[in-house]
Structures are given as C-alpha cells and as structure tokens.
Amino acid sequence: MFLKLRKEIVAIILGIVCxxxxxxxxxxxxxxxxxxxxxxxxxRDKSDLxxxxxxxxxxxxxxYRKLENLEATLVKIRSDAxxxxxxxxxxxxxxxxxxxxxxxxxxxxxxxxxxxxxxREVLANEVLNISNYLVHEEDLLTxxxxxxxxxxxxxxxNGHRVTNTTAIYCDGNVIRINNEKTNVPITIYAxxxx
Numbered sequence: 634m635f636l637k638l639r640k641e642i643v644a645i646i647l648g649i650v651c652x653x654x655x656x657x658x659x660x661x662x663x664x665x666x667x668x669x670x671x672x673x674x675x676x677r678d679k680s681d682l683x684x685x686x687x688x689x690x691x692x693x694x695x696x697y698r699k700l701e702n703l704e705a706t707l708v709k710i711r712s713d714a715x716x717x718x719x720x721x722x723x724x725x726x727x728x729x730x731x732x733x734x735x736x737x738x739x740x741x742x743x744x745x746x747x748x749x750x751x752x753r754e755v756l757a758n759e760v761l762n763i764s765n766y767l768v769h770e771e772d773l774l775t776x777x778x779x780x781x782x783x784x785x786x787x788x789x790x791n792g793h794r795v796t797n798t799t800a801i802y803c804d805g806n807v808i809r810i811n812n813e814k815t816n817v818p819i820t821i822y823a824x825x826x827x
Contacts, residue, residue, distance in 0.1 A: 744824035
C-alpha cells in the first residue's frame with residue numbers, strides 16, 4: 634500500500650512538473666514571438682530612415698554639383714567681363730585676394746610644414762607640472778601669428794583653414810579649432826602664394 638501511495642504521489646508530482654514546463658514553454662514562445670515582431674518593426678523603421686538618408690544625400694550631391702558648375706560659370710563670366718577693362722581686372726584680383734584671405738579658395742605655392750606633439754618621453758611622476766610638456770592653444774596662437782607676420786598667405790591646422798575669424802581655444806585638455814576637437818600631433822601648413 635505504501636508503494637502504491639508513493640507511485641500516485643510521484644505521478645501527481647510529474648503531472649504538476651509537466652504542466653509547469655508546458656506553461657513555461659508557452660510563455661517562452663510568446664516572448665520570442667513578441668521580440669521578433671519588435672525587432673522586425675525596428676528594422677523596418679531603420680530601413681525607412683536609410684532610404685530617406687540616401688534620398689537626401691543624392692539631392693545634396695546633385696545640388697553641390699550644380700553649385701560647382703555655377704561657380705565655374707561665374708568665374709568664366711567675370712573673366713570675360715574683365716578682359717578689356719583694367720579697373721575690372723584690378724577688382725577681379727582684389728576679389729581673388731579677399732577670397733584667399735577668407736579661406737574660400739585653395740591656394741598653391743611654396744610653404745612650410747610644422748608638426749607639434751606632446752612630449753611623451755617624460756613621466757608624469759618625474760616633473761612638477763606635466764602641463765609644461767603638452768601643446769596648448771597659446772602655442773598654436775603664437776605660431777599662427779608669427780607665420781602671418783612673416784608673410785604667410787594661407788595657414789591650416791590639421792586641415793582647418795585659419796582665417797581672421799578662426800577660434801582656437803582649450804576646452805579642458807582638448808584644443809578646439811572653430812569648435813572642432815583637434816588631437817595631437819598637430820600639423821600646421823603655411824603657404825606663401827607667388
């Protein structure tokens with residue numbers, strides 16, 4: 634009788650375990666189905682955004698090409714208009730010089746390249762002020778001013794064209810040029826046009 638009672642208890646326990654497992658499997662399947670629907674929806678949303686980005690990028694490229702063509706046409710019209718008039722030629726040269734000073738045109742000519750980098754060979758625990766071994770905005774401003782005073786027509790710092798409105802400042806331990814972060818090593822190009 635004890636054995637028969639024990640078999641019934643085991644059967645009841647196994648039945649309960651089977652019901653719990655069945656319920657757990659159902660919950661798991663429902664959760665996976667819901668997550669799959671969410672991921673699918675998320676992927677569709679991103680696909681729409683990607684399509685929108687591609688469309689706007691194409692429109693931007695098309696308009697940029699039109700702008701370049703119109704600028705080339707404007708240069709040709711200015712050149713044709715100023716062929717016979719000395720005053721117009723002088724004004725055209727003045728516009729070219731001003732565009733160069735404003736950083737609106739590329740320049741070519743002889744120049745120099747200066748590379749600045751932090752001193753990485755000095756250990757922080759060996760010096761009193763590690764700041765003395767780092768590149769700061771004062772260093773850049775001093776170099777830029779000296780280059781302009783020496784007759785440089787165009788200067789760039791890590792690819793950023795320096796004009797009279799260029800902002801160079803420290804933001805904590807980062808140097809910013811026109812609000813864009815610049816890392817060391819810093820490469821300065823200075824060109825003197827012929």
